[in-house]
Amino acid sequence: MSEIGLRERKKRRMYQVVSDIAIGLFLEKGFDQVSVAEVAAAAEISKPTLFRYFPAKEDLVLHRFADHEGEAARVVVERGEGRSPVDALRAGFLDGLARRDPITGLNGHPQVLAFQRLLYGTPSLVARMYAYLERSEAALAEVLGGDLDARVAAGQIVAVQRVLALENWRRVERGESVEDIEADAVAAAERAFARLQAVLCSPSVHEPR
Known part of the structure; x- marks a missing residue:
């Protein structure tokens, strides 16, 4: 597998994992009751890293439509x-x-x-x-x-x-x-x-x- 292919697979996996974690929190507590910082902490990444993948909080949910x-x-x-x-x-x-x-x-x-x-x-x-x-x-x-x-x-x-x-x-x-x-x-x-x-x-x- 090429390095580019591996990098793309890892990127897609990151999108999916973070989105799934966020949606789980939103379903449990409500969208407005969960902060981006809380999602980042649960996903074990920094807020700047999260925003590199998801420019807006709403995109954490709508990634499923991408x-x-x-x-x-x-x-x-x-x-x-x-x-x-x-x-x-x-x-x-x-x-x-x-x-x-x-x-x-x-x-x-x-x-x-x-x-x-x-x-x-x-x-x-x-x-x-x-x-x-x-x-x-x-x-x-x-x-x-x-x-x-x-x-x-x-x-x-x-x-x-x-x-x-x-x-x-x-x-x-x-x-x-x-x-x-x-x-x-x-x-x-x-x-x-x-x-x-x-x-x-x-x-x-x-x-x-």
Whole structure:
């Protein structure tokens, strides 16, 4: 293994370990009740080191979303020949529902629900999450053509995914079982992506590069 590869693996491991420690403390005591210094002490690193990895306290939680920032763009780039971007994203979202991917909101595992309560119940985390969504939009817009029409399309797609996931989570949080929700979640996704397809499938949105 190259030195660069080893360094990158160690860096990623550090991100994961520190994030997991922080989330554990936040879930136990509350986000606003835990200081960055407390997280650093628990992770056995200095505050300056922690801030090199996580520029803001909120990033300690939202690190879990980092791997998803380029997901929509990747799905579009890797879609099969003759398949529209919206159809590829629809299939990806439906696959996520079937796999109970937490990003779709259709997951009833207690740890997942606790994390989502922490996220949606903390205003500063909700606000910070929009920065992650904006980066996801930007990456998707770039592969859709990069112009204004592509940016509008990317914004609509990311918004639809977010709203669908939030609705699923809210139903699970109210006590409905994932099994009872699944059919409605699939139908809602099919309708939403069909509308996107109708609106966005026009010559004004360039074919992805």
